[in-house]
Amino acid sequence: MPTRTDVAIVGAGPAGLLLAHLLQREGIGVVVLEAKSREYLETSPHRIRAGVMEWGTREILVQAGLGEGLLQNGYEHQGIYLAHAGELHRIDFPSLAEGWRIWVYGQQYQVRDMIARFLEEGGEILFEHEVVGLADLTTAPKVRYRTPEGQEGELEAMFVVGADGSHSRARSFVPGLLLKQTTYPFAWLGILAETAPAAEELIYASHERGFALFSMRSPNLARNYLQVSPEENPDDWPEERIWEELNLRLGGVARVEPGPLLEKSLTPHRAFVAEPMQYGRFFLVGDAAHVVPPTGAKGMNLAVADAVALFQALWAFYKKGEEEGLRRYTQTCLDHVWQGEFFSYWMTHLLHAQPDPFQEGLRRAHLAQVLSSEALKRFLAENYTGRRTTGRWVRSLA
Numbered sequence: 001m002p003t004r005t006d007v008a009i010v011g012a013g014p015a016g017l018l019l020a021h022l023l024q025r026e027g028i029g030v031v032v033l034e035a036k037s038r039e040y041l042e043t044s045p046h047r048i049r050a051g052v053m054e055w056g057t058r059e060i061l062v063q064a065g066l067g068e069g070l071l072q073n074g075y076e077h078q079g080i081y082l083a084h085a086g087e088l089h090r091i092d093f094p095s096l097a098e099g100w101r102i103w104v105y106g107q108q109y110q111v112r113d114m115i116a117r118f119l120e121e122g123g124e125i126l127f128e129h130e131v132v133g134l135a136d137l138t139t140a141p142k143v144r145y146r147t148p149e150g151q152e153g154e155l156e157a158m159f160v161v162g163a164d165g166s167h168s169r170a171r172s173f174v175p176g177l178l179l180k181q182t183t184y185p186f187a188w189l190g191i192l193a194e195t196a197p198a199a200e201e202l203i204y205a206s207h208e209r210g211f212a213l214f215s216m217r218s219p220n221l222a223r224n225y226l227q228v229s230p231e232e233n234p235d236d237w238p239e240e241r242i243w244e245e246l247n248l249r250l251g252g253v254a255r256v257e258p259g260p261l262l263e264k265s266l267t268p269h270r271a272f273v274a275e276p277m278q279y280g281r282f283f284l285v286g287d288a289a290h291v292v293p294p295t296g297a298k299g300m301n302l303a304v305a306d307a308v309a310l311f312q313a314l315w316a317f318y319k320k321g322e323e324e325g326l327r328r329y330t331q332t333c334l335d336h337v338w339q340g341e342f343f344s345y346w347m348t349h350l351l352h353a354q355p356d357p358f359q360e361g362l363r364r365a366h367l368a369q370v371l372s373s374e375a376l377k378r379f380l381a382e383n384y385t386g387r388r389t390t391g392r393w394v395r396s397l398a
C-alpha cells in the first residue's frame with residue numbers, strides 16, 4: 001500500500017482519470033483513490049451519464065493518447081435538431097461555429113478506456129477505497145481512507161485533488177468555501193433502450209407537455225429523456241407510458257419504436273459553483289467544484305477542461321518550479337465554469353416548459369427568436385460545440 005505520493009486524486013471519474021494519466025505521462029507520482037469497484041464504474045447502469053463531447057474534449061482525449069476507443073466506436077455529429085410545433089429546425093454546427101462539431105461516445109465507455117490505459121502504464125488506482133478525511137491541507141496534506149475490509153489508512157501527498165463528483169466528501173473538508181447555488185423546477189426521467197434512435201442526430205423537443213431529448217449511444221441503443229417534476233416517482237412511469245409520452249412530445253416530426261428498457265432513472269436539475277476551487281495544497285476539479293443541469297451537455301466537458309488546467313499548473317510547478325499557475329488555478333477555471341453555467345441555464349430555460357404561465361410565455365417568445373435568428377443559432381452552436389468556451393484548452397495541450 002503506498003504511503004506517499006506527489007499527487008493524491010480522490011475519485012476515478014473523467015476528471016480524476018484524465019489528470020492522473022497526464023501527470024503519470026510526465027513522470028509525476030500519482031495515486032487515485034476510488035470508493036467504488038472497477039466493475040461498478042464500468043458496468044453499473046447508475047454510471048451511464050454523459051454521451052455528448054464537445055469537439056475540444058474529443059481532441060484533448062485523442063492528444064492525450066486516450067482516444068482509441070472513442071475513435072473506433074464513437075460518432076461525429078455535425079448538428080442537432082430543435083423540434084417545435086410539428087417542425088424540425090436543424091442547427092448546423094460547422095457553418096455556424098467555424099467547423100466545430102460534436103462527438104457522441106458514452107462517458108462510461110470513456111471511463112473504462114481511461115482506467116485500462118492508466119493501469120497498463122503502471123498507474124495506481126485503489127478501488128473500493130473510500131476517502132473519509134483530509135488533513136493538513138496547507139502544510140503536509142494527508143488523505144485518510146477506508147479499505148474494503150473496513151480498516152483505515154493514510155496517504156501523504158504534496159498535493160490533493162478532489163475529483164469525487166457532485167456530492168464530494170473532499171469538498172466538505174475545505175474551510176471557508178462558498179457554494180453559489182440555484183435550483184431548477186425540472187428533472188429528467190432518462191431511459192436507455194435497445195431500439196433505433198429517433199434520428200441520426202440529437203433532437204431537442206420543446207412541447208407544451210414538457211421538454212424531451214432524443215439521443216443515442218449507437219445505431220441500436222437509444223438514450224431518451226422526458227422533462228418531469230423533481231418530485232416524480234419513476235415507478236409511476238411504466239414502459240408503455242414512457243413510449244407514448246416520448247412520441248407525443250416529438251409532435252409527429254419523427255417516431256421512436258418501443259424496445260427493451262435497459263435503464264430508467266430520475267435526474268433532478270441543480271447547479272452550483274464552489275469558490276474558490278482551491279485551498280492550500282488542495283484543488284477541486286469537475287463536478288466536485290461545479291454542477292450544471294444536463295441540457296447543454298456541459299458537465300463532463302467542464303471536468304475535462306479543469307483537469308487540463310490543473311495539469312498545466314502542476315506541470316509548471318514540477319518541471320519549472322513555478323507556483324503562479326497553481327495560485328491562479330481558480331481564476332483560470334472560473335471563466336469556462338461560469339460560461340458553462342450560463343449556457344446550461346440558457347438552454348434549460350429555452351426548452352423546458354415552465355409551470356408559471358408568464359414564464360412560459362417568455363420562454364416561447366425566446367424560442368421563436370432563436371428559431372428565426374442566425375445570430376442566436378450561432379450563439380447556440382458556438383457554445384454547444386465548446387468553440388467559444390472550453391475550446392482554448394485544446395490549443396494549450398497541443
Ligand SMILES: Cc1cc2nc3c(=O)[nH]c(=O)nc-3n(C[C@H](O)[C@H](O)[C@H](O)COP(=O)(O)OP(=O)(O)OC[C@H]3O[C@@H](n4cnc5c(N)ncnc54)[C@H](O)[C@@H]3O)c2cc1C
Pocket residue numbers: 010011012013014015016033034035036041049050051052053107129130131132163164165166168169170190267285286287288294297298299300301302303
Ligand atoms: C443524465 C445525465 C446526462 C449527462 N449528459 C452529459 C453530456 O452529454 N455531456 C457532458 O459533458 N456531461 C454530461 N453529464 C454530466 C457528467 O456526467 C458529469 O459532469 C461528469 O461525470 C463529471 O465527472 P467527474 O469526474 O467530475 O465526476 P464523477 O464522474 O462523478 O466521478 C467522481 C468519482 O469519485 C468517486 N467518489 C465519490 N466520493 C468518493 C470518496 N469519498 N472517496 C473516493 N472516491 C469517491 C465516485 O465513485 C466517482 O467514481 C450528464 C450527467 C447526467 C446525470
